[in-house]
Amino acid sequence: MSTGEEAFVARIRPVWRVASPLTRVETTAFIILLLAGLALGVVSMVAADDDGAAGALFELVVTALFALYLWSAVAGTAALGAALVLSFPAGLPQQTLLAFAIAALCVVRLGAGTLVLAYAAALIVATVALANEAASGVAMTLGFVTVATVLGGIGLLLRLAHARGEHLDAQLLRSREREREAAALERRRLAGDLHDGIAHDLTVIALHAQLLDDEDQAVRRTAQTAIGITARNALGDLRYLIEIAADGAPSTPGFSPDPAAAVREAAETLTAAGYRVEVDAAPLPRAPRRVGVVFARVLRECATNVLKHSGTGVVAVTVRADDDRAELTVRNALPDVRRDDLPSTGTGVGRMAGLVRELGGELDAGQVGDQWVVRARVPLS
Numbered sequence: 001m002s003t004g005e006e007a008f009v010a011r012i013r014p015v016w017r018v019a020s021p022l023t024r025v026e027t028t029a030f031i032i033l034l035l036a037g038l039a040l041g042v043v044s045m046v047a048a049d050d051d052g053a054a055g056a057l058f059e060l061v062v063t064a065l066f067a068l069y070l071w072s073a074v075a076g077t078a079a080l081g082a083a084l085v086l087s088f089p090a091g092l093p094q095q096t097l098l099a100f101a102i103a104a105l106c107v108v109r110l111g112a113g114t115l116v117l118a119y120a121a122a123l124i125v126a127t128v129a130l131a132n133e134a135a136s137g138v139a140m141t142l143g144f145v146t147v148a149t150v151l152g153g154i155g156l157l158l159r160l161a162h163a164r165g166e167h168l169d170a171q172l173l174r175s176r177e178r179e180r181e182a183a184a185l186e187r188r189r190l191a192g193d194l195h196d197g198i199a200h201d202l203t204v205i206a207l208h209a210q211l212l213d214d215e216d217q218a219v220r221r222t223a224q225t226a227i228g229i230t231a232r233n234a235l236g237d238l239r240y241l242i243e244i245a246a247d248g249a250p251s252t253p254g255f256s257p258d259p260a261a262a263v264r265e266a267a268e269t270l271t272a273a274g275y276r277v278e279v280d281a282a283p284l285p286r287a288p289r290r291v292g293v294v295f296a297r298v299l300r301e302c303a304t305n306v307l308k309h310s311g312t313g314v315v316a317v318t319v320r321a322d323d324d325r326a327e328l329t330v331r332n333a334l335p336d337v338r339r340d341d342l343p344s345t346g347t348g349v350g351r352m353a354g355l356v357r358e359l360g361g362e363l364d365a366g367q368v369g370d371q372w373v374v375r376a377r378v379p380l381s
Contacts, residue, residue, distance in 0.1 A: 020162045022070070022110070030070070030106075037063045055092055062087075062099045066106070073110035077103065081122055093130050094140065100126065101148040108155030123148055201234035203304050207273055230269075259284045259326070262296035263317060266303040270315050273307055275332075281319035284326055284380070291378055294355045295328065298363070298376050301352050302330040310372070311335035324381060325361075330374045334367065352376065 022030065041060035048056040062083050068076035080100050087096035100123060107119045127141040208230070211223035260281070267277045299317075306315055313333035320327045349365045352374075356363040361378035 020159065020166065023162065026109075026158070027070070034063070034066050037066070055090075055095070058083075058087070058090060058092055059095050059099075062096055066099075066103070069103075069106040069110060073107060073112075074115060077107055077111065077115060077119055084122070084126055088129070088133075093126070093133070097126055097130060097144055098147070101144045102151060104148040104152035105155040108152045109158050198234055198238060199304065201230045203307050204230045204269055204273070205234070207307050225272075259292055259295045259319070262292075262299045263319060265296075266299045267317065269303050270306060275306065275310070276314050278314055278316045279318075281317065282321055284319065284321045288380075291326075291359060291380060294359055294378060295326070295376075297355055298328060298352050298374075299330075301349075302374050305349075305372075305374075306330070306332045309335060321380070325377055325379050328374075328376045328378075331368075331371050334370055334372055349374075 038060065041056065041063050045053060045056035045060055062080070065079045065083060066076065068079050080096075080103050084093070084096050084100050087093045104119070104123075108116055111119065123145070127144055130144075131138050131141045205227050208223040208227045212220055214220055214223070260283070263279060263281050267279050270277045310332040311334055316329075316331040318327075318329040318331075320329075349363075352365070353363040356376050356378055359378050361376065363374070363376040365374045366372070
């Protein structure tokens with residue numbers, strides 16, 4: 001079986017296992033036709049003479065049995081089958097078999113595969129019995145089979161159309177769900193960019209703002225310079241994020257893909273804040289842009305955490321690399337007393353670890369002795 005045939009069978013199989021209920025339009029049309037049939041039956045019964053009154057009443061009852069299909073396809077088919085059996089001794093097999101043939105539309109539209117097979121078998125047995133009983137049975141049998149085949153085909157088309165509509169509705173719901181998930185993912189990414197970029201700059205500004213009241217004029221001048229530079233960086237990062245949110249092509253990246261530039265930026269930021277920074281950075285082989293951006297984000301988050309939480313002392317930044325992998329290590333002293341004057345969401349380490357894992361790397365962060373150590377390993381390929 002070819003792939004196309006397998007896909008067709010996969011679509012058809014559930015259609016025959018589960019019968020879809022009538023739609024509102026189908027139900028309305030069914031009731032109108034049923035009422036019209038009952039009205040004709042009543043007229044026939046009133047117009048019939050005494051000899052034909054019983055037959056007209058039987059036909060009216062058979063027509064009324066179609067109402068059972070509004071409740072259950074099995075019940076409707078079983079009731080018509082019973083009426084068909086009773087019609088032979090009553091001498092009315094032709095009229096009842098015609099109604100049974102018309103029921104093919106309801107059976108195929110509403111019944112499961114087993115009911116359709118049982119109906120087809122009952123129809124064949126009844127037509128063969130009628131062909132053996134009536135003189136013109138063969139021609140009449142072909143007529144009934146033709147009616148059942150045509151109406152069954154119409155029922156099949158209605159069933160497949162309804163199943164296709166349900167399939168399209170399900171696809172639409174899945175598409176909307178994917179759109180909601182994509183929007184939520186984009187919001188999380190935007191929040192992460194704000195955290196990794198703007199939050200870092202605001203932290204630097206807040207720390208240097210505390211130095212504006214220092215008695216040392218040189219310290220105040222340094223703080224003012226750092227605030228100005230950092231504010232311009234924050235504006236650049238914010239402009240970059242706005243361009244992304246507006247689906248535009250950003251003019252400049254929010255984070256430099258050059259790892260060496262990221263190391264220099266982190267060292268300059270920490271030095272301007274009064275920390276002594278020791279950098280031992282080996283040159284990195286050329287890496288994909290995504291790797292450089294993640295490297296820069298991790299470094300910026302580490303610098304932000306040092307500014308927020310580190311105690312006095314040396315901040316050591318070490319970079320080691322070979323052709324396949326780069327390793328970044330940032331060490332800083334733990335504070336004697338935790339600072340509570342700067343807000344912290346507590347999500348920075350988790351975001352760093354997530355970014356590194358997306359590249360197939362790993363990140364560890366935790367206390368080692370009297371130091372806080374962050375170690376990130378990222379592949380360069």
